[in-house]
Amino acid sequence: MAQAPYLTWLYVPGDRPDVVAKALDSGADVVIVDLEDAVAPERKRYALDATAELLGERRRVPVHVRVNALDGPLAEAEVRRLTPLPGLDALRLPKVSGPGDVARVAGWAAHVPPLYALLESALGVENAHAVAMAHPAVAGLALGEADLRADLGVSDPAGLAWPRSRTVVAARAAGLAPPAQSVYPDIRDTEGLARSCAEGRALGFLGRTAIHPRQLPVIERAFLPTPAEVEAAHEVVGAARTEAGALSLPDGRFVDAAVVAAAHRTLALAGRASERRPRAPRSP
CATH class of the missing domain: 3.20.20.60 (Phosphoenolpyruvate-binding domains)
Structure with a gap:
């Protein structure tokens, strides 16, 4: 990721x-x-x-x-x-x-x-x-x-x-x-x-x-992306792994390289919650 x-x-x-x-x-x-x-x-x-x-x-x-x-x-x-x-x-x-x-x-x-x-x-x-x-x-x-x-x-x-x-x-x-x-x-x-x-x-x-x-x-x-955005990004990335070039998802949406890149960014952002330890904000 x-x-x-x-x-x-x-x-x-x-x-x-x-x-x-x-x-x-x-x-x-x-x-x-x-x-x-x-x-x-x-x-x-x-x-x-x-x-x-x-x-x-x-x-x-x-x-x-x-x-x-x-x-x-x-x-x-x-x-x-x-x-x-x-x-x-x-x-x-x-x-x-x-x-x-x-x-x-x-x-x-x-x-x-x-x-x-x-x-x-x-x-x-x-x-x-x-x-x-x-x-x-x-x-x-x-x-x-x-x-x-x-x-x-x-x-x-x-x-x-x-x-x-x-x-x-x-x-x-x-x-x-x-x-x-x-x-x-x-x-x-x-x-x-x-x-x-x-x-x-x-x-x-x-x-x-x-x-x-x-x-x-x-x-x-x-x-941070919503759960629905994360699910959609997983669907796009998964489809891109199995097909080359432009592709169409089961719901009819057209997906090209730019959409796949955006999906990867969404998943990278979604990973923040597990990678970062929560901190209480401290006042200067």
Whole structure:
């Protein structure tokens, strides 16, 4: 069975090593150490030092780092310092507007790790596919919806429907994994988070970034397949083992390679329940 995709990505401030330590034990699939928005200007240097110390050794949970603005004074030094470290699993690049931003970061890196490009402007969304294809190290796209709302002047979530679909399509067209949804800012509204995740799943997103451990189980439940979906996936995979090329199931459904691949992903996700030990969320 294929390795299950990541579903939960937890942001933590880089200037709070105590919070980072708790995040690594929170049950999140990925911990994102943030050097950008979550860190005050006077704490940026300390955040970089603390993050470099953290990344001096590999962790059992993948650690990504969101660097500061690529056109600002800090990002280049952050990339040059962090990319040689063994504990860095990926970089998240904020406010990417075009493929040149990705190429610039790759030029700074001693060793180019996987790169996740955050699209946070109208220009970034327009260039989504070009960004996804900008460098072989690009591993994923994501929306930064707070800044995108401001850039577009959007006050209703419906105004983000096209940018969301554009990001999903661009990632798929580039052969990347489905993007994870942007953060849900109200950490107390778990019902609203669940509804929002269901909407995102219907659009083609897979998983979600979070800003508090209490959001993690809600996100995971929302993106895990239902028993009916698991049963259907088993039927597709079983039929594919016995027939080559396109095939038709007993109920008349047509199945091709893309449907079989989706079924394998469903079964990989279904395996998470038995592979992962339940954890109680811990507050930072």
